[in-house]
Amino acid sequence: xxxxxxKTIQTIQPSGIRKFFDIVSEMEDAISLGVGEPDFDxxxxxxxxxxxxxxxGRTFYTSNAGLKELKVEITKYxxxxxxxxxxxxxxxxxxxxxxxxxxxxxxxxLDPGDEVLIPQPSYVSYLPCTILAGGTPVVIPLKAENEFRxxxxxxxxxxxxxxxxxxxxxxxNPTGAIMERTDLEAIAEVVKENDLFVLTDEIYAELTYDRxxxxxxxxxxxxxxxxxxxxxxxxxxxxxxxxxYACAPERIxxxxxxxxxxAIMCAPxxxxxxxxxxxxDCDDEVAAMREEYNERRRYLLHRxxxxxxxxxxxxxxxxxxxxxxxxxxxxxxxxxxxxxxxKVAVVPGTAFGDSGEGHLRISYxxxxxxxxxxxDRIEEFVTELRNEK
Amino acid sequence: xxxxxxxxxxxxxxxxxxxxxxxxxxxEVAVMNAxxxxxxxxxxxxxHTLINWERAGIEKVTAMIEVRVTPQRGxxxxxxxxxxxxxxxxxxxxxxSGGFDLMVTLEGKTLREVSGFVTxxxxxxDSVLSTxxxxxxxxxxxxxxxxxxxxxxxxxxxxxx
Numbered sequence: 228x229x230x231x232x233x234k235t236i237q238t239i240q241p242s243g244i245r246k247f248f249d250i251v252s253e254m255e256d257a258i259s260l261g262v263g264e265p266d267f268d269x270x271x272x273x274x275x276x277x278x279x280x281x282x283x284g285r286t287f288y289t290s291n292a293g294l295k296e297l298k299v300e301i302t303k304y305x306x307x308x309x310x311x312x313x314x315x316x317x318x319x320x321x322x323x324x325x326x327x328x329x330x331x332x333x334x335x336x337l338d339p340g341d342e343v344l345i346p347q348p349s350y351v352s353y354l355p356c357t358i359l360a361g362g363t364p365v366v367i368p369l370k371a372e373n374e375f376r377x378x379x380x381x382x383x384x385x386x387x388x389x390x391x392x393x394x395x396x397x398x399x400n401p402t403g404a405i406m407e408r409t410d411l412e413a414i415a416e417v418v419k420e421n422d423l424f425v426l427t428d429e430i431y432a433e434l435t436y437d438r439x440x441x442x443x444x445x446x447x448x449x450x451x452x453x454x455x456x457x458x459x460x461x462x463x464x465x466x467x468x469x470x471x472y473a474c475a476p477e478r479i480x481x482x483x484x485x486x487x488x489x490a491i492m493c494a495p496x497x498x499x500x501x502x503x504x505x506x507x508d509c510d511d512e513v514a515a516m517r518e519e520y521n522e523r524r525r526y527l528l529h530r531x532x533x534x535x536x537x538x539x540x541x542x543x544x545x546x547x548x549x550x551x552x553x554x555x556x557x558x559x560x561x562x563x564x565x566x567x568x569x570k571v572a573v574v575p576g577t578a579f580g581d582s583g584e585g586h587l588r589i590s591y592x593x594x595x596x597x598x599x600x601x602x603d604r605i606e607e608f609v610t611e612l613r614n615e616k
Numbered sequence: 617x618x619x620x621x622x623x624x625x626x627x628x629x630x631x632x633x634x635x636x637x638x639x640x641x642x643x644e645v646a647v648m649n650a651x652x653x654x655x656x657x658x659x660x661x662x663x664h665t666l667i668n669w670e671r672a673g674i675e676k677v678t679a680m681i682e683v684r685v686t687p688q689r690g691x692x693x694x695x696x697x698x699x700x701x702x703x704x705x706x707x708x709x710x711x712x713s714g715g716f717d718l719m720v721t722l723e724g725k726t727l728r729e730v731s732g733f734v735t736x737x738x739x740x741x742d743s744v745l746s747t748x749x750x751x752x753x754x755x756x757x758x759x760x761x762x763x764x765x766x767x768x769x770x771x772x773x774x775x776x777x
Contacts, residue, residue, distance in 0.1 A: 248775045261775035351777050400777075437641075522624075522639040529638045572775060579777070595639075 239355045244578040247562065251572040258601045259572040263400060265464035265545070266592045267519075270512040273463060273505045280500035287496065291488040293321025293472070294499045300506045301472055309432065310445045311455065313474040320484050321494045321502075325430045325458040325471035327487070330356045332426050332454045332473060333392070335482040337362035341391040346377045347580025348548075349396040350428070365390070368582035371550060374539045375404035379413040386417070392424045395443060398431035401579045401588035402548040403541025408441040415446045425453045430471070431544040433462035433513055436521040438542045444474070451476050454483075459498075461544075462513050463505045468498040520545050523591040523598055530602045534609055545592045548576065552585035554612050562587060568611075569604040617642050618650055622659070627760075629663040668763050670755070676723055678707075678755075679730045682748040683718040683738065693717060696743045705733060716748070727751070 298315035458471025538549035558575035576583025
């Protein structure tokens, strides 16, 4: 039989973390701090709208780019919340989660040999999506000493004459790092100097604490070279609804829409109707969830500092990224031993790139009670490790 | 800071002060002082526990009584309200806009005890014109908490990236 698989797909390694996940999922009584999705239920008024739309029989395709009413509401929201100015008709499309938007944007923009600059640690899809789109990923390792922000110098170091797109994954999963306006201004200068485009994944934009979120697309001269991605999963606790969106200059968006039209048709109709209510009426619910995440974030930071675990203060998403290099174990070894001896699951930092070595991703999308129990066990484990030495 | 404290303890009054200070990002001594001030100012009026008596297997009868009264010269509704709220079996008294004047909630052990209160105590007050007693059949939600729900399982995948 002939080789059924493409050479490209075979070059993409399955995530090394799979094995660890399998152990966790079989351990019934393990406490997990390993999830990348909110613990809250989707606010009821959103669910209620979805049910209503089904009762009304709104079960058909929407237009490829998404419901007009939804797109109008999203652009109004982006304007008032982040000062972004997009035309709902020609510059925005509704996608199946932010994930689809990432994939479609890369496929619309890359030719073989084009390089995509990917800061890591970061979400796991940028790299394989780049390869699948024929591009070449170039990893920029971020540093703990910069609180995992991307600096202009780091960016310059990795730019070649083939560089085309810079991925900006902030607020960041897994580190919780954010980029503030001044950080972004420095990056934008380098981007313009080198005629790059930016794919900014701002899925955690609503989840920043004690600092305001700022989008690079709002900086002068950046809108025309930016694909802006956001969605409903994190802010509105709507992960399973699979709904995101992309905004881009018309020329780029038109081609992204072409791929979406052939590959996907349209984002789920029920989710789109529900999302109208989310983006229009749910500011209070979002604020309440944000406040609760913030309480947990402060709690964990306090506990880590108390047990002498090195951890920078993350201002975004719902993750902490403490450093465990003092123990002389790899992230993977630490996580495996923690799971085996204390039945607490956390994700090794290396699941998000080699530069995550020496760190753990700890999600605080859990109730305070669960967090307390888990952190107590982590503290026991850390004490035991220190005594071993 | 006061509002932050109040918002938190309205949901969970059992939290200890040092932990509360961490969660809201304030200094522990400042939180302790604010709590004490608010107690003295009667902003914090009590720390109660929300109990599902039905699940505890203990019978209770709760009634919401709509009361129409004649306001009294110089006192408005305050005097008659005081007359009513001073009875310990009365749980709450609200002045209400609309078709009646006072909403009184009352908890008793039996139907007879509650109706006895209405006929003997409430209806006999001079300025009370009429009462309408509504018995609560089931408490679905109380003080922002859904009473009919049990502990919920986490349906999420144990790990996701």
